[in-house]
Amino acid sequence: MARGLGRGLSALLNEEEGQTTGAATPPASGAREIPIELIEANPDQPRRHFAETELAELAQSIRESGVLQPILLRPSPSKPGMFEIVAGERRWRATQAAGHHAIPALVRELTDERAFEVAIIENIQREDLNAMEEAQAYQSLIGRAGYTQDKAGQVLGKSRSHVANTLRLLQLPAAVQDHVLYGRLSAGHARAILTADDQERLADQIVAKGLSVRDAEALVRARAAGPKKTSGPRKANKDADTAALEADLEDALGMGVDIVDRGGAGALTIRYDSLEQLDELCRRLTRR
Structure with missing residues (x-):
């Protein structure tokens, strides 16, 4: 068939x-x-x-x-x-x-x-x-x-991961699904709040303020992190420039970032917590 x-x-x-x-x-x-x-x-x-x-x-x-x-x-x-x-x-x-x-x-x-x-x-x-x-x-x-x-x-000419990630949107509350259905929220917004606890309130806040996807991701991260914490041991033993760069990348990606620099050569590690985050990282890296 x-x-x-x-x-x-x-x-x-x-x-x-x-x-x-x-x-x-x-x-x-x-x-x-x-x-x-x-x-x-x-x-x-x-x-x-x-x-x-x-x-x-x-x-x-x-x-x-x-x-x-x-x-x-x-x-x-x-x-x-x-x-x-x-x-x-x-x-x-x-x-x-x-x-x-x-x-x-x-x-x-x-x-x-x-x-x-x-x-x-x-x-x-x-x-x-x-x-x-x-x-x-x-x-x-x-x-x-x-x-x-x-x-x-x-x-349908789509990857299995695309189908799986799209189907996950059906886990959202009906009110949030309506926001996506009628164009008030994009798929990026919906994925950003998919793992959040208070999805309906977050969705209403994003719609009311007209937040971008990046702003929505930052809002979700801030709600999940709670009060701002001081730098932990990993940041404490980094030089100020490296620690600041890690913080900037974490804010931009919404994922944990670790930079190890050895005189201009080293490694950049990005940690993801879900398949949605991995999919988003791949989308950004490939500019799709």
Whole structure:
């Protein structure tokens, strides 16, 4: 069932077409105008939140240039003569807002599971899902298709660690998840407070003050550390410049740092306390 998804939506559509015709064809072949009133949203759509400003901008683009890429439909499994959206709900909504009465679409015969997989890959490849929607989509895919995290990552072109770290966001309280879902908090903010004790209060404070991710990380560290402590033995026997540099790096990274200098050569050790911290360190070092 999963083959082809990791190669992208175009490859998948070629594959589906080949299964029915015996030969691969361009994915846009067979696109036709479908009346808006014959199309209904997919109840399993991974994307739950559609920003009004984005829809308005897309609607204006459609008024000026039309729909540049067909949406993907399947015959409705419960309503003869109707179609269900597999991919492209945002374009469908914007087309209605633009006042158009039909939209170019590809129609494919897809099972429920196949349609759900296609919807996830299309949204993730377009980066249309926010972090919470992405986590919910992974959870649904794993639950419905029986995939492991590693298999889900292979299918969707993501690393196992990315899938695992994204799924951890589902451990947050519902109120914090809503902040992420509606764009008030980013995935970086959510990961920063994931291991904190008072997650809801921290989230509300971050939103109210408009804190950056780095500021949020510093806030979490300060709350976890409690009152400021004096330098311990490790800092006491370092020269002032080295100790200050260690402190600056610890504040920037939110992780323990130890510098051993021997006349201009030495070692820098960074200690992490969780996989989330390791993932964040790798992201910074590779600038992703």
